[in-house]
Amino acid sequence: MKPIPRHIRSLRLPHVPMRVALLLLTLCAVVPVANGQGADVYVRWSAEAVEADAEPGINLQLSLRADITDGWKMYAMDSPRPSRGVDITVTDAPADVKVVGSVRQADPRQAFDPNFQIDVTYFVGTADFVFDLDVGPEVDRSSAMLGVDVLFQICNDALGICLPPTTRPLRIRLDGSLVPSEDCLAENGEATATEDCEVGDLSLGFAAGIDDLELPRNGDSGTVSPSYSDSLVESRAGGFFAFLLLAIGAGLAALLTPCVFPMIPLTISYFTRHSKRRSEAVRMATTYGVAIVATFTGLGVLMSLLVGAAGAQSIAASPWVNLFIATVLVLFALSLLGLFELRLPTGVVNFFNRQGTSRSGYLGVLFMGFTLTLVSFSCTAPFVGGLLAATVGGEWFYPIVGMLAFSAAFAFPFVFLALFPKALDALPRSGSWMNVFKVTLGFIELAAAIKFLSNVDLVWGWDIISRPLAIAATIVIFGVAGLYLLGKLSLGHEERPASIGVGRLVSAVAFMALALYMLPGLFGAPLNAIDAFLPPRQVTDMSLYSAFPESMASHDDLWITDDIDGAMNAAAAAGKPLLIDFTGYTCTNCRQMEANVFTRAEVTERFERDYVLSRLYTDGLDHGERFQRYQLGLTGTVALPTYAVVNPVGRLLVAKKSGVMSLDDFVAFLDRGSRDYVENHLATR
Structure with missing residues (x-):
């Protein structure tokens, strides 16, 4: 020095x-x-x-x-x-x-x-x-x-x-x-401390060669190969549009609740009566909509400031965050089912109401918009809470964009009907159907809470909420929802209907069909897209699962879990590249890939023939943080899932890709990884 x-x-x-x-x-x-x-x-x-x-x-x-x-x-x-x-x-x-x-x-x-x-x-x-x-x-x-x-x-x-x-x-x-x-030292022992514990490394023996990890390059330009570095952007783009549709759907669904729907014609009528010209009514309705958008988007901004961009991934994996979200969803579900009502303090609501009625012009309309968002809190809170829960795994802009889309959809009818007041005649009348809609949403939120409770169970290792138990609980919830929609069950605050309409019958059939579809999952059958929201099959495997076709098995016995040294040695001994699956217990996209892609014959054939497989959980309690640091140093990202093909000789990175992929894309990735490994391996010999 x-x-x-x-x-x-x-x-x-x-x-x-x-x-x-x-x-x-x-x-x-x-x-x-x-x-x-x-x-x-x-x-x-x-x-x-x-x-x-x-x-x-x-x-x-x-x-x-x-x-x-x-x-x-x-x-x-x-x-x-x-x-x-x-x-x-x-x-x-x-x-x-x-x-x-x-x-x-x-x-x-x-x-x-x-x-x-x-x-x-x-x-x-x-x-x-x-x-x-x-x-x-x-x-x-x-x-x-x-x-x-x-x-x-x-x-x-x-x-x-x-x-x-x-x-x-x-x-x-x-x-x-x-x-x-x-x-x-505790990990490697005093004898090997000087070899495996070089200061500045990742405090793990397997990461001692971190400086030798090389990213795939195009010639001598020093730039990462675009076919791999762009994959994360592509996967996030698809996820963003799906999230945007979710936010818009939540905003439209919130309009159908008893707290909001009756307010639409009353509010439009108020604008029509208190304005001398139609253009003035439109401007008042637009101002009203802006107030609604500002209120909900402000909540999204607050969420982004609290969470931030860099913290989103780790916060999403936190068992405490998942426990909090599950508790909130259960409370919202019980509120929608009629057990109690969520309300803001009366003084807060009355203050904004007084400001709206005492002030004239557009300032008064602004306060009226704020008042609507507060008065409708008991009905919109489940949607807003669920939407913000969905943003925890994203980046900082997700809460802002999500709440902006939600509030824009929520405010749209007020502006649209001010432009076309005759459309008010086409709106259905308020009635018992709104209460049925609210109760149905309560069943859905109760089922959603199982997903977050399962995340807590997996990370903390309770082994209580197994895959069959999660499936059974969901089947019961959907079955009860179906019986309720058919009029066979009634809650304490309502009477059984003498007859049901077509919409209620179709909804009941959908719930019952979904419950029956999930029934084979109790015995180990794959449930395709639904598996993404269930505990991993390898954690709660059942013996009857072997009765299903070979092509439907995920070959979990091939994976070396949370042992990167053992996996590297096995790959070197076999003369094969190592495929590392950076995954998480709480990662929904990881479950989707495992259930819908890893189980396909084209993939399992390549797993067995071309690779030694390693699975590292980056949100586990024991080594999660270290595996996440290793993933960041190796691939340059902490996104889940991320797949890396590594040459065990020299531990060189050959290929990487992040996010959910189609079957064809993943097969192409595996083929390219094995082909590039052969070229890389010959170059290092």
Whole structure:
């Protein structure tokens, strides 16, 4: 390591008010936990001790260096917010060792940052930090250690990626050597610590060669192959439009609830009566719609600020988040079924109502729109809650766009009917059908809660909600819903109908048919698209499953689960490439691929013939975070599912692809991966 640069300069940390400091400390503590420690993959740490006698009271300078991967930059200690500059905290020091003054850093670069749209200070290549120490004469420098926590953030301008702030605990001997982490030593043992626990790696022996992992490249251009790097964008595009349709459908469905539907003709009539011209009525209705859109979209903005883009994936996998969503869905379901009614405080509703009636013109109409969203809370909350639950696994814009689409669909009839008032005559009259619609939604939300409870069960390892139990509970819920729609059952607050209409009969048939369709799943039969919302079959396999055709089996016995070293060794021994399935217990798209693609004969044939298979759960309690970091370092993404073809000789990445794929696309990926492996393997021999 080079001597400590002369341009190292002193840095005085700015004073921060206590309340602001506590807030920032809380945010910095929460964000890294939610997002995993991905930045560690791209930064290696080293240290050096140099004797110093230039100033009295300082006899040792301890230099800490960060080696930053090409293409990435680390924000300096004095970089302004919202970038997260390096923050080094001494957590432990021997009694006879004193840290003198502040930590100093090398001169950083300064430039405009496209990620944060401000001028920042940063390091590329290397970053040097220096501690001035006063070490007592009796201290054994070969064994005495300084404990520090280094919080840092790195970004890649070319990729447009900023990884969340990461805290790296380091233990530095006073002779300048770094001590491997305790987690790594516990994993590999003292005997192999120097080989498998090199500081800066992923604290796992299998990841010691992380710098040797190479992305597929086109010639010498240094760019990732477009056929693989674009796959994540393609899969997200399809998912986004499906989510958009879900949001619009939820908004239209919310209009049919008893709290909202009767308000449509009353509101349009109010605009017609209180405006002298038709154009004025249209403008008032438009203002009313804008108020509705602003209210719900504001909720989406709040959700995105709380969740953020980088935290979405890990938050979606959190068992606490899934437990909260399941609880909310159950409460909403019971409310829709008539057990109780969800209401906002009366004072809040009355305040907005007074503002709407006491103010004239468009300001009063705005408050009327706000009042509608509050009054209809008991009916719209289940839709809004379910929609926001669907956004947790997406990016930051999903809550905003979702609520914008929901509210636009919700407000559309008010504007449309103001333009065409005669269309009011075509609306069906309010009646008991709205209560039936609300109760039916309650059954659907109750079934949806099973999915999130299953996620909690899988991550925490309770082994209570098995696949057959989840199927059985869903069958019972859909069966009861069908009987209710047929008029064979009634809830306590209503009477049985003397007769039922065609719409109610068709809905009952649909529920009963779905319940019967799921019945073979109790005995292990695949349920195609429905399997995406059920616990993985390999967790709750049944003996009767073997009675189904060979082509329907998922060959789970071929997969080596959560053991990357064992899988690499098996692949090397077999002379085959390793296919790594980065998956999650809570990943719906992963279940969809496993149920609908992995079970097909074309895929299982290639699994057995061409590959050794490895499955890594990135949201598990034991190694989930480490596997997620390994996935990020290997593939450059934490999206689930992600599939990587790796050459076990040298552990080189051959091919990768993310997201849900069709059968043809996945078969093409497997064929290309095995073909590229042969070429890669010959080149490395």
